[in-house]
Amino acid sequence: MNNGTSLLCLALAGLFLAACGKAGETKEVVAAGGTPNSDGGRVSPEPLPTFSDAQWVVLRSLSPATLPPVPADVSNSFAEDEVAARLGQTLFFDNGFSGKLLDADNDGGPNTLGSRGDSGKVSCAGCHVAASGFSDTRSTFQQISLGTGWTRRRTPSLLDVGQAKIVMWGGRYSTLWSQPFGPLENPLEMNSSRLFVAERVASLYGQAYEKIFGAGSLGDLATSSRFPTLTSDTTGCKLTTDIARPRAMAPDAIYECHGVPGDHAEYDGLATADQTLVNRIAVNFGKALAAYERKLTCGQSRFDAWVNGSTESLSASEQRGAMLFIEKGECASCHSGPYFSDQKFHNVGFNVEPTKEGIFNGNDVGASVDLAQAIADPIGIVGPYSDGDDGRLPKSVDRSFEGAFRTPTLRCVSARPSFMHSGTVSGLESVVGFFSTGGNSSGNNGTNEIKALELIPSEIVDLTAFLKALDGSGPAPDLLGPPS
16 A cells, blocks of 8 residues: 555544444444435444453553652652752753854744854753643754754653653663753754853852752852853854755764863863862752653543543543554553553664755664763763662663664653654654554664554554543643743
């Protein structure tokens, strides 16, 4: 079946409205927008699935009566600190930590955060849009994000991010608190430096910081001449080659940086003790952010209500989709547990296409590089700034991780504007279709872990409907902006 025929079948299947009912019953459905039939517009009965006891065991593993809370993080002593979380919430929405916008696509339009050359425009919330499930629905085409430049991967949702111990698509960071070093020091995201972060924290948030992390924990950063005075105009990188769409993936050589991202000349010139102080402040910046981000949850859904006794909460289509999810292929194997993720890394045979921005990142090998960097990272769970190590990192990384990416959670999945690590798949139906065909046979390293689901068009509709039934109410309203 070619793509055109598949889309036609999906469109026809989508013309029918799902109906609610109890297990073992059928319910009539009416063709939406069609010509009424002689019996009042009714078509063939829509069956409800009947689940076995064994299948209910699986369903209840996905939806316990109460969703488990975010697990403890031994690496972050401030993970449950409410005052730290409040500071982290403030920092999350503060765009003043970023350097200059570099890409020419920063033209001041509605899909950008400012104009090229502007400083202090990119906050965490700039790409993790609170009103959109902390995904990026701002950037043009909603595939990858436009910060100071174009990112290489899709911005993941932060809902239920606290359930992950190793974070990012390829596992680049072993803790949630060390992850901010990535965007802060990346010329394509925030184009800043840890020294500037430490100086801004000391100058603007010093009192709140020392209330949490201890009196004197800022040292003499704000007053000592040993530290160069930085502003968002002087930190980060500058552009040496013009960038304008359309283009292929931009090489790193277009940026003139101080060393490599995160290794700036001003920081390099500090004495070892001063570097340690700067690192500690930047780490605590991350620990406060993590305390806030751990509060961001999708919440319980209509699926949870149905599993726990509300028989009318799911339509017939959604119930059939639930049956397909636990019985067809290995959906519930990788997307397991109450948050629908095993938090492991899998190669699903996805070959990246160029984004609509004209950026191609087809050589992204995922966890084979990212996990190795996490293992060697001095600012991570095995480093001196961690408060504990629970053994979450593998001891080594072999070729089996090539082309593998972390299993995303599926709660609130329908709010995401695009899918896969590249963002080049749009719409849940397209994702289900991808897994229905078994992905690409070769994958990124000649392997592909998944098997084709071989769904018929009506089953794609049902499975998609089930995934949409995983939406919850989202985080508390007072977490969706800076604290008052």
